[in-house]
Amino acid sequence: MTPMLATAIRLLTQLRHDHRSLALVAVLPVVLISIAYALFDGAEPLVDRLQLDMMGVFPLILMCLLTSVAMLRERTSGTLERLMTTPITPWGLIGAYALAFGLLAAAQVAILSAWCFWALDLDIAGPVLAVLLVGVVNALMGVALGLFASAFARTEFQAIQMFPVLVIPQILLCGLFGRREDMAGWLQPVSDVMPLRYSVEALEQLRDHSDLTSTYWADLGIVAAVVVGVLVLASLTLRRRSA
Template sequence: MTTTFTCYTATTGRILRQLRADRRTVAMLVLVPTLLLALVYFVYHDTPSMPGMPTLFDRVGISLLGILPFIVMFLITAIAMQRERSSGTLERLMTTPLSKLDLLAGYGSAFSLAATVQAGLACLVAFWLLGMQSAGSVWLVLLIAVLDAVLGVALGLLASAFARTEFQAVQFMPLIVGPQLFLCGLLVPRGQLPRWLEVISDVLPLSYAVDALQQVSRYTGTTGLMWRDLGIVAVFAVVALALGAATLRRRTA
């Protein structure tokens, strides 16, 4: 047990040190979702809204607080993990007492810490600088945004297990992220989708993340539906991490 914990913390620390040394990656992790959210604000800034009703930016922006961290963390994690493979670092780590689950858990923890900073900055800018309004607590929005980012980390680690190059890791993005982005309810409410697309949407984790954010935007307190949706997102993240560990393989080129 002690060895497992030591391996886990050592992996987490190593990834955090690598991130700190890579300023461009840190900048992308932390700033890109916030900058894109600000862009959306200016796109909808002059769009009229009904008195007493949420603005279009409020309705779209709160969903993007979950979607953008998910996309960025998926992309960064998949590429970073594939880089470990191509550099031979993963091969060397596999000869140590470090287990596959320790490795992926360490990656997940390190990137989840980065995701917390990322989501915190995005929420800070959205609510205090851009004037986003939500009936529910900002802290609930932050919780969901962080969980969405963690989901992106877990799916990125899983996708990296099937890629042989960094370019292939990027190619998984439209395959895994694209359908979720189109069917999560951002473009069209899920209830208005054709039935067969709604069924597909029901098995995609990002749909539940967006639903949870919409619950927070409409209600002043927590709801059972919100907690159910968050539980589903968390289960997807855990399952993706477990599958990533199961499919992680040593390459003998």
């Protein structure tokens, strides 16, 4: 068994015994999206758009929070230093976190999608599996941001403080609360550098088109490139901290 796979299994085992985190991942998004559905009394097409966009936003939020705290515990408890004396490389450790939390995110998106499509009657033109793909890529972006944020925190409270800096501007400017075309002119270029904006656009392509459009793939590629870039930065922080 490779060190990366062994580390991923260890992380998944820890998560399996953390019932509060599992409830946060599996139950909270379902509850919140149901509240949003009831708040707007099932009004279409607003509710469909909101449900679809939130299926991309929730994985990013929760994986960022969970990963930043989990990696910070590894750093402060000395586990990271011990791991770095084993054959595992920084990239192997990053891959282990991406694998473990990516699987957790896939389960989260699957549960949320099942609830939205079957219980809340979400209707889109595109394939459901393409929605799952966007959700998992967004979750990996959350993992990458969480790993990166953990390098600049010494306590769990400081790690959570990084969340508003890294995530909330993306949520505000991604088009979730209104059309990007209606934003102030100076905000639109800022929105263009936010990766979550491309995730939301990809989901909107699935809402309106039965085929996977070139825009969908381009948007997904941009988000995936950001994930790789942030993971590279996160691996560099591991080298510095373990020296």
